[in-house]
Amino acid sequence: MSLGDIPIKVDFDAGPQPDAGLNTAMVMALLQEIATHLNDVANGGERQVVELGNLPLSDADIVLLEQKLGRGEVHATVSAAGPSEIYETTFPGLWWVKYFNDAESLVSQQLEIGPAPMILEAHRVDIEDSAQRFPALFDSPELFASPETESP
Amino acid sequence: MTLLDFARGPAMQFAIFIFVFGIVFRLVGVWAMRHKRDLSEPRQPSAWKGGIHGLIQHAWPYKPFRDKLMTDYVIGYVIHLGLLFVIFFYKPHILFFQDIFGFGWPALPNGVITAISIITIGALVIALVKRLTDPVRRLISNFDDYFTWFVTTLPFVTGLATAGNVWWHYETGLAIHLLSVWLLLIYFPFGKLMHAFWFGVSRYTTGSRFARRGGMA
Amino acid sequence: MKEQELTLGEELRRQGISRRSFLKFCAAVASSMAIPASMVPAMAESLAKARRQSVIWMSYQECTGCIESLTRSYTPTLESMLFNFISLDYQHALQAAAGRQAEDALHQAMEDNWGEYLVIADGSIPLKDDGVYSTVDGHTNLESIKEVAEGAAAIIAIGTCAAYGGVGAAKPNPTGAVGVDQIITDKPILNVPGCPPMPEVMTGVLTSYLAFGRLPDVDSKKRPLAFFGDTIHDRCYRRPYYDLGLYAKSFDDEGARKGWCLYELGCKGPITYNACATTKWNQGTSWPVQSGHGCIGCSEPNFWDKDSFYKPLSAGQWGSAEGIAIAAAAGVAAGAAAAVVSRKHQDNLAGGNKS
The missing domain is CATH 4.10.480.10 (Cytochrome-c3 hydrogenase, C-terminal domain)
Structure with missing residues (x-):
């Protein structure tokens, strides 16, 4: 086979390649799964997490899902190893969690079912660290010396 | 070398070598034999018409035997048309031939091919059951008949399994399917599958000889 | 040395990195490895308790494409955290040291972490003529892999060359190149094939080694099932x-x-x-x-x-079509010979009375 046998057709006007369309069956299955988890958590069960990245969802599917779940009362941003975006859907206890690498690239996208998403909670070790560092605030009284600038 | 590489490469080359060799060998071997001259006075001038008539006549059961043979004919047609459609109108198969001949042709949708395959396997099974349950047919059947059935059915089963991806590994399934086809090709010239070439010759010859003697095919 | 005694959690906290970062890092890894998201907190917990892992990266008959791919792929936030978890003690394309110093660093790292370090290998290893076709510091790759493998906890073969021989082993394989597992048989080996391999696999494998203390589950070709469990076709959006x-x-x-x-x-x-x-x-x-x-x-x-990249999978692999012509010719000859025998037989039956 030579280069000439490779069927190439170049069209510079071609727009971006469309992703595969809606996979409604997949979205429906996902909604069913979420319903089960919500029931479990409502009855005192443990936090549940559904990873969206591993599911064969197209962009159109994600948009559909976002529309169906909507946005609720809480919206938070976490800055730890790049930004993370978290919001509660219109269903309290169902959180949409997006982990970003930097401003653009999404590394992981999850639906969490529970009172609060785990990334929002402070870890006990970090709290211990705070407890250790905190007394420095009042151990060094000069921190509280009145500022030299005059108040207007 | 993986099993699939073996199946796509050396095994295929060997099978096609044997297939071509075997068919040419059988055709030349028979045609080059001394043909017995018919010393009788021809009863009609154009015996070849009888030959053509013979080809058509035997494509459908003769009226008095219709009740007895109709089912066999229908099953036979289902199997042969199934072979035709699945071998020549399934896209991956067309791509195989396209690679050899340099041109392709339109394919049937995969779903249609799957349906045809299932129907054909069903017809093959009915044909085998009829052969096994009819005492006369069982008596005149030998290893060749059963093995021919086996090598014809196997590619259908393995192919269907590969298309449906029921194997543990797709590539192993594909390799097994290919090998089953190569088995068919290797056996083809040396068993009853050779009827693909002989049926026309024998029907024409019978028809024309009968016609020469004033009979009918 | 002191740094190695701290856990990763302690070490990162000293740098002002919170546990949330661990959690997020593990969420990303778990996502790529199809580890259930519910396991993420436990994974983050054990990763924080782990200690910095000594990694020795050996490059053999290779094009440096693997390391290029891996280093270029890490964005400076999340994935680069991996480099906080490992101590890359030898990598001859990346390290500042050269010559004798570099080789000394290698041996020092081996000595300090004997039995515990991870070896990452890229490139195939030539065996022909005692392996003279690729040498570093006067030692053949063959000698080198045997030496570093001896004190390794496990070996990760990165790229198709280190895993299976790759381009080096392509026909006619002039150097007798093979993959690492053809030489080393007494150590846990993990293959991460690909030309180049996916960076996420590297992150996933190292993280799960640190968090769970062992290499991930593999298939019959020693590939991590989490990444190599399905075919491209099975997961393809087309x-x-x-x-x-x-x-x-x-x-x-x-x-x-x-x-x-x-x-x-x-x-x-x-x-x-x-x-x-x-x-x-x-x-x-x-x-x-x-x-x-x-x-x-x-x-x-x-x-x-495996023949042309542009040939459909169902098409055969032809050496040459000459075979068919030879087959046909042989068929004619054999057929003619058979006919001669048949004719004799026919003559005998006819009692010598030729018709």
């Missing part, structure tokens, strides 16, 4: 069109743009095990099939020698 029998006829034709299957253009997706279809490349930007080119099967053994 798959529905294969099932419908809709195929692109040429690159970038209307069908190709509609997302039709690339089978007819030679895609090797059905026989290639890798995670490209879900993990994608360049931080999830795209992957070959999405940009309109079929999979070439670069993570499979001997992918160079």
